Amino acid sequence: MSLTALICDDSVLARKQVKKSLPENFAATVLTASNGQEALDILSTQEIGVVFLDLTMPELDGIGVLEAIKARQLKSCVIVISADIQPEMQKRVAELGALAFIQKPVNPDKLNQILSQYGLI
Amino acid sequence: MAMLSADQQDALQELMNVAMGMASDQLARYLNTLVHLQVPAIRLVQPSDLLAQLEPDDAEHQRQVVSQGFIGDAGFQGEAVLFYQLSNARQLATMLGYPADDANDAEMLTDISSILTTTFLNSLGGQLSAQLSYSAPRLLSDQQELLVQRIETPGWRAALQVSIHYQVIDYAFQCEMVLLIPELGLQTLQQRLDAILLEY
Numbered sequence: 001m002s003l004t005a006l007i008c009d010d011s012v013l014a015r016k017q018v019k020k021s022l023p024e025n026f027a028a029t030v031l032t033a034s035n036g037q038e039a040l041d042i043l044s045t046q047e048i049g050v051v052f053l054d055l056t057m058p059e060l061d062g063i064g065v066l067e068a069i070k071a072r073q074l075k076s077c078v079i080v081i082s083a084d085i086q087p088e089m090q091k092r093v094a095e096l097g098a099l100a101f102i103q104k105p106v107n108p109d110k111l112n113q114i115l116s117q118y119g120l121i
Numbered sequence: 122m123a124m125l126s127a128d129q130q131d132a133l134q135e136l137m138n139v140a141m142g143m144a145s146d147q148l149a150r151y152l153n154t155l156v157h158l159q160v161p162a163i164r165l166v167q168p169s170d171l172l173a174q175l176e177p178d179d180a181e182h183q184r185q186v187v188s189q190g191f192i193g194d195a196g197f198q199g200e201a202v203l204f205y206q207l208s209n210a211r212q213l214a215t216m217l218g219y220p221a222d223d224a225n226d227a228e229m230l231t232d233i234s235s236i237l238t239t240t241f242l243n244s245l246g247g248q249l250s251a252q253l254s255y256s257a258p259r260l261l262s263d264q265q266e267l268l269v270q271r272i273e274t275p276g277w278r279a280a281l282q283v284s285i286h287y288q289v290i291d292y293a294f295q296c297e298m299v300l301l302i303p304e305l306g307l308q309t310l311q312q313r314l315d316a317i318l319l320e321y
Contacts, residue, residue: 010160011131011132011134011135011138012128012131013128013131013132013135013317013318013321014135014138016321017321020321056138056142056158056159056160057160058160082142083138083139083140083141083142083143084142084145084146084158085142085143085146086145086146086149086155086156087149087150088149088154088155089155103142104135104138104139104142105139105248
């Protein structure tokens with residue numbers, strides 16, 4: 001079964017940066033959402049293997065998305081890609097079940113390393 | 122004056138987001154607490170709008186304003202103005218280890234401002250490939266005229282205003298950072314944003 005990935009960020013530039021940073025051997029259909037609510041709508045209609053999630057967003061922020069994923073017991077892996085790098089925030093997303101935290105602007109090597117660490121490539 | 126295109130505005134917002142993240146991380150470490158962030162708001166303003174914001178508001182007795190100028194290559198320049206809402210500046214100053222008097226409360230505010238603006242501007246400048254230098258942060262209650270004079274010069278007929286909100290619930294502390302970039306700086310900014318957009 002093929003993997004579907006979701007990039008959730010309110011910035012077009014940030015979504016493009018993540019998309020361009022994905023390694024070539026990352027064989028997945030890539031969807032995008034421009035805020036947390038859009039992401040939840042997508043997550044409730046189809047199976048998403050991995051979510052690349054921003055934290056600071058309008059409508060519903062990344063914390064809200066993580067809480068909803070946890071409450072709905074979805075199996076999606078979440079990799080947070082955020083500018084909000086406060087230690088307290090990193091701790092909070094880890095507690096809410098995020099696999100990894102990547103500081104913005106996203107570094108392709110770091111992304112590659114995390115994807116391979118979790119067997120996603 | 123040329124407005125930012127939708128792509129430029131989106132790119133600027135993302136750059137600001139990264140810079141804001143760096144600044145709030147520094148502030149969080151300094152205050153040893155969590156800083157709440159919101160998406161920055163960007164709009165084009167006139168000098169009269171800027172001056173109106175500096176007018177003291179009777180309902181906001183505790184408001185303090187700190188301003189810091191910045192300048193970089195190719196005419197990139199502006200002013201970072203921080204509007205503080207502190208329910209108790211003295212309490213915060215005491216917790217941070219400043220001896221209790223008005224001069225130290227002011228020193229604390231300029232110290233916090235320095236952390237916020239230089240961290241923010243270093244990150245923004247780095248992303249825009251612009252080396253920036255800064256003036257010392259100054260409390261506007263003392264030197265408001267300097268900022269007003271600067272804003273009233275012709276190059277500031279229109280300016281880009283970026284509002285960033287830092288909220289520290291543990292200390293009942295709120296800070297609105299308004300970044301003002303005049304026409305001259307805006308052209309350079311747009312060129313640099315276009316270069317970034319071309320990469321993606």
